Amino acid sequence: MKRFILLLFILLLSAMTMAVADTLVLPDSTIMIEPEAFYGVDAETIVLPEGVTFIGDNAFGGSETLREVYVPEALMDREEAALTGSENAFFISLSDDPIDNYSYTVQTDHVVISKYVGAKSEARIPRRIDRKPVIVIGTDAFKDNTDLTRVVIPEGVTYIGSGAFDGCANLTDIVFPSTLTDFNTNAFNGCGSAAEETFYFILPDGITRTVYDNDNHGFPGCNAVLVCNPDTATAYHMGGYITFPGQYDYRYRYVHNSHTLYLMAYVGSSAEISLPGNVALEIIADNVFKDCTFLTKVIIPDGVTTIGKGAFENCVNLSEISLPGSLTSIQHRAFRDCGSAVQITDKPLVLVLPGNITGIVGYGDDDDTASNASFKYCAFARVAGRGTTTAESLRAAHYGFYNSYNAETGALGNYIHWDD
Numbered sequence: 001m002k003r004f005i006l007l008l009f010i011l012l013l014s015a016m017t018m019a020v021a022d023t024l025v026l027p028d029s030t031i032m033i034e035p036e037a038f039y040g041v042d043a044e045t046i047v048l049p050e051g052v053t054f055i056g057d058n059a060f061g062g063s064e065t066l067r068e069v070y071v072p073e074a075l076m077d078r079e080e081a082a083l084t085g086s087e088n089a090f091f092i093s094l095s096d097d098p099i100d101n102y103s104y105t106v107q108t109d110h111v112v113i114s115k116y117v118g119a120k121s122e123a124r125i126p127r128r129i130d131r132k133p134v135i136v137i138g139t140d141a142f143k144d145n146t147d148l149t150r151v152v153i154p155e156g157v158t159y160i161g162s163g164a165f166d167g168c169a170n171l172t173d174i175v176f177p178s179t180l181t182d183f184n185t186n187a188f189n190g191c192g193s194a195a196e197e198t199f200y201f202i203l204p205d206g207i208t209r210t211v212y213d214n215d216n217h218g219f220p221g222c223n224a225v226l227v228c229n230p231d232t233a234t235a236y237h238m239g240g241y242i243t244f245p246g247q248y249d250y251r252y253r254y255v256h257n258s259h260t261l262y263l264m265a266y267v268g269s270s271a272e273i274s275l276p277g278n279v280a281l282e283i284i285a286d287n288v289f290k291d292c293t294f295l296t297k298v299i300i301p302d303g304v305t306t307i308g309k310g311a312f313e314n315c316v317n318l319s320e321i322s323l324p325g326s327l328t329s330i331q332h333r334a335f336r337d338c339g340s341a342v343q344i345t346d347k348p349l350v351l352v353l354p355g356n357i358t359g360i361v362g363y364g365d366d367d368d369t370a371s372n373a374s375f376k377y378c379a380f381a382r383v384a385g386r387g388t389t390t391a392e393s394l395r396a397a398h399y400g401f402y403n404s405y406n407a408e409t410g411a412l413g414n415y416i417h418w419d420d
Helices: 002-017 073-082 391-400
Strands: 023-025 046-047 070-071 090-094 100-104 110-114 122-124 132-137 151-152 174-175 200-203 225-227 242-243 250-255 260-266 272-274 279-283 297-299 319-322 350-352 382-384 417-419
Touching: 070 073, 225 272
Parallel strands: 023 046, 046 070, 070 090, 110 132, 122 151, 151 174, 200 225, 225 242, 260 279, 272 297, 297 319, 350 382, 382 417
Antiparallel strands: 100 110, 242 250, 250 260
């Protein structure tokens, strides 16, 4: 009964107003637009209040005059179903900025944003201006705007020009549209440079341009961690930190010249971690997990070839480590003090070394002292793998454990006991 009364009220209101006005503004009490409620309406513009939560099929269909329907942002995806037969009509989000906040150029079939002249800390770029879609954010459009903290770039935008957000030092939140495929040099230069905390820019899957290309890239001086899809051909060819969807605990660096992916930082707090194996990770860089005393278990995926200097140094509670068969090099102090705080009760801690290890740093190596041995003061005194490990790697492993703990006696020495 209530829905019938609401529908009747809306129909009566439209009958009274649409014949005498180009714009129909619905009352704030409106919460629902029934299917075909304004079918064939004779108005150019309809404005819905923020409280509307439902728009039915063909609600604004079949109209020859209708051009613009202002709706809550959450209902923008109802556009096609609600406007069937209204060939010249489109939805506009109520939360979009007023058009006069922008200078723009109208092209034959689209609009280019040339300058933001608003004064708010949040910019929500309109999807359409003068009934044409906004598809380009032009050169220097937001340049040096230090008031901005958030920008919402609408669906439909495919290109962002050179220096568009250059110098936006407080801009730490950008909503990129799924339609974006390209941006120019320095488009985001210095974005968020004044930020004190980590923030993320999530790039759409459709990016086809390389983010990093011969030192001319879109994010120089930008403090954001870029979130990229590893399946996109070129999205993460760049010189700054990146991460991948669902992996915000990890920061990577893709080295363009060598085409090598490095794990550069861990910002999580889990006691047990399994490093992602679907991003072609090759190198765990220096000091990534250093002093992470909360770590107890680490699984390193296949494909990793090198563990850098001090990568797990002083992880005193790390008592379970899984190393991949692809691993060939363990560098200075990589596992120094690992497991040293763990109480041994019934059995020693066991480390399984892969058979092709040849690069364990040990006492007496070039440019080394005893303090740089890969496993110095490490409690993994019993090591499995003798049956598959070469004589060279046996020797390297032995000296790499210089001054390790004998987990059975607590004494120091070159304690490496091979399990059969």
